[in-house]
Every structure is written in C-alpha cells, then in structure tokens.
Amino acid sequence: MAEQEIRSKMDKAIENLKRSFAGVRTGRANPGLVENVLVEVYGQKMALRTIAAINIPEHRIISITPYDKSSAQAIEKAISLSDLGLTPKNESGTVYVRLPELTQERRKELEKIAKGLAEECKIAVRNLRRDFLEDAKKSGASQDEVKGLQDKVQKITDEYNAKIEDLLKHKEAEINEI
Template sequence: MKLAEVESQMEKGVESTQRAFNTIRTGRANSSLLDKVMVEYYGTPTALKSLANISTPDATTIAIQPYDRSSLSLIEKAISLSDVGLTPSNDGSVIRLNIPPLTSERRKELVKIAAKYAEEGKVSIRNIRRDAVDSVRKQEKSSEITEDEARDLQDKIQKMTDKYIAKVEKLLADKEKDITTV
C-alpha cells in the first residue's frame, strides 16, 4: 500500500465527515439540509436538487422552485416524509421551508449528533491506519522491505493519521460553534 493511497483514503474520510456535518441543521437556512431528500419522480427515486432550484432567500427560509411544476406535490410529500423535520408550505409555484430558531435542548442534541459523526470519521481514519500498518508488516515479514523502512513507514502513517484526526476535530469544533451560536 502506497502512502499516497493511504492519504487519499484518509482525505475521503474527512470529506465524508464534512458531508455528514452539512446535513445537521444549525440556526441558519442551508440548502445542504435537503441533500438526502429523495423524490419519487415518475417511479424513480430522484435527488431533490436535480428536480428543483434550491435557494436561501434569507437566514430562516429555504425556497424550492421545481423545474417541472407538476412535481410540486411530489416534492412537498418527499420533504414531509423525510427526516429533515421541517413543514413545507406550498404557494402553487414555490415551496418554502421556514427554519424555526433552535432551542437550547435541540442545540445540545445536535452537538451530540455532530460528535457522533466526528467519532465515526475518526474510526474510519484509524481503520485505514490499521490496514496500512498491517500491509507494511506483511511486506516486512516477506522481506520486501527492511525493519528500518517498516518503522519509518509506520511513523509516517501515524503522523498522517494524527493530521487527519486533527482535521476532523477542527471540523467538529467549527460545527459545534455553528450550532451553539444563537
């Protein structure tokens, strides 16, 4: 296993954690809240963002304007059934989602969810490290590399792991600040 591959996999772990954080609601309207919403469009589950223009006209509203007006009720139904937790209001051409202010209890819950996502990200990075170190040990055992080279590679892998775990922790700190800022 090459170090560049290991680094690439760890970077993907950080990006995955960032995407998970984007689905957590903060006090402000954010179109990425709707990233996971799938609409049953002509019998096929379709991502909402490919069926409509999603915008945030102000800090507490998300506006969804479908490209095809006939899909308005389907989009409204999909949002109602999703785990977004927002009630859509339909005016015949645009669906609006009003983002209510978060209570302190809800903020604490969202911080816990963010911490859970961060821990999942860290675990995936540690798993990548474990696999890489196992690979280095196998190479050492089969005499492809020397003991010193193996130790150097393991040190580099550990430094890389520390760097990417620090990135995840920074993302978590930023997200917690976002959630707790009123």
C-alpha cells in the same frame, strides 16, 4: 499504498464528513440541509438536488423550485417525512421551508449527531491506517521498516484526527450560534 495514497484516502474521508455536516441543521438556512432528501418522482426515489433548484432567499428560509412543477407535492411530502423536523409549504409550485428557532434541547441533539459523524470519520481514518500497515507487513517489509512506517502513518493519522476535531468544533459553534 504510498504515503500520498493514504493522504488522498483520508482527504476523501474529510470531504465526506464536510458533506455530512452540511446536512446537520444549524440556525441558518443551508442548501446542504435538504439537497440529499430522497423524493419519490417518476416511480423512483431521487435526491432533491437532481429534480429542483435550491435557493436561500433569506437566512432562515429555503426555497425549492422543482424543474417539473408537478413534483412540488412529492417534494413537500418527502421533506415532511424526513427526520429534519421541518414543515414545508407549497406555494404555486415552489416549496418554501422556514427554519424555526432551535431550542436548547434540539441544539444538544444536533451536537450529538455531529459528534457521531466526526467519530465515524475518525474510525474511517483509523481503518485506513490499519489497512496501510497490514499491506506493508504483507509486502515483506522488515520489522524495522514496518516500525518506521507505523510511526509515519501514526503522525498522518494524528494530523487528520486534528482536522476532524477542528471541523467538529466549528460545526458545534455553528449549531450553538444564535
């Protein structure tokens, strides 16, 4: 695994974290909040983004227009049963989700969720570092070469951990924004 390859894999971990953060609710409506909710339609579970258009008409409202109007009830049910704590409303085939004000208690819960997601990403980055170093040792590199690689990979790992912390701080600020 070359330095470029490990950076590429760590970038993927960061992108995954960004997608996960999009699903963590803030005070503002965001399509990422509901786009991965699984809806049972046509006898199978499908991500909401594949069966409906998701729009934000106002900063606290999500509008979901299914491509097939008959799936509106299934969308409403899936959002109600999700762990998002949202109450959808079906109005003539379009599902509206109004985001209520976040309580201080709910903000704390969301911060914990965001910290957990960030920690998972840090673990993924550390695992990539470990795998890289194990591959280097197996390739027959000398101890000096492995030590040099270890220092270089640790700097890269520290760089990505700093990116994760920055993303977490930004998300926490979003969650606490009133």
